[in-house]
């Protein structure tokens with residue numbers, strides 16, 4: 389990939405090799421620009437539904453704020469288990485569920501609990517690089533399995549199987565995917581389950597974007613397949629589904645011995661998730677699910693708007709089947725994605741993340757999230773257009 393003549397500030401350059409740090413450095417930089425339009429982060433911009441806020445207020449008013457069991461409130465664990473049985477087809481009871489301080493803590497606890505030094509984790513690439521750090525901090529080793537644009541970034545069972553070695557312990561699945569918006573289709577999940585059983589591997593299934601699939605695609609939970617309950621850890625949370633990122637509540641569902649192992653680490657690190665947040669989460673999971681339908685419609689409309697605008701600029705993207713992201717191929721600009729992101733921020737005041745924020749191999753991609761009002765998305769497209777044109781001309 390050609391390099392544009394861009395002076396990336398040293399603080400961004402210094403962290404460019406580390407996906408997570410790079411994303412944070414760009415967000416930090418964008419704070420300098422009050423008019424920046426942020427299409428970077430994956431946190432919903434919509435308001436948390438009123439009945440959830442009310443539940444949090446009531447918890448404070450009624451003094452229901454004492455620390456709960458480190459596993460989470462029994463009533464919430466049961467409500468989550470009921471949801472997993474009804475919606476995901478999992479064979480889960482309350483004792484199979486732990487409430488975490490966001491999915492982020494969940495994924496960290498899982499790696500700490502399951503990995504011994506040298507154990508390998510099969511991870512689809514590109515990827516949410518928080519997993520890199522969680523795996524590394526437990527002494528594990530990432531084994532990347534590339535996913536492809538032409539395959540809508542679906543995960544290929546043959547590629548998973550080819551990556552297995554005697555040290556493999558876990559297959560990680562994130563569906564829908566951050567950053568690609570691709571999904572792992574049911575047929576492929578069935579084949580991957582069969583591989584996991586044959587090689588006696590654990591599957592971690594991150595389903596945090598499960599409610600946001602488009603164009604008729606349907607979410608499927610690998611943990612519901614025969615022989616998978618005993619080897620699957622399903623990770624999810626309230627941040628994306630209910631626009632509750634700041635409440636920091638997530639959960640993991642797994643066999644009881646795994647849940648106990650997670651709780652042992654949690655009890656000596658963060659302790660129980662905040663009680664107020666757990667009451668809010670209870671209202672979310674047991675209350676009306678209508679807000680999810682509204683959010684879905686909103687995100688779908690926005691992604692269509694964005695797709696049209698990007699196509700008009702001559703940018704292509706993989707078939708985005710889920711989540712909040714357009715994983716956009718920017719290689720036609722001739723500019724490395726890290727530089728292009730910086731340019732778009734500095735000259736266009738549009739913050740989006742370079743593909744390199746999700747793995748070293750992705751210098752020809754941008755992750756554009758649609759978590760802004762439509763007017764701002766249109767404005768962002770208008771700001772991007774002249775910059776791309778200017779730099780395309782420079783290329784000639």
Ligand SMILES: Cc1ncc(COP(=O)(O)O)c(C=O)c1O
Pocket residue numbers: 430489490491492493495516562565566594596624625626627628633637638
């Ligand atoms: C794939 C994936 N898993 C887990 C998380 C963690 O989310 P939270 O900690 O807000 O629940 C995120 C957040 O962006 C994510 O993209």
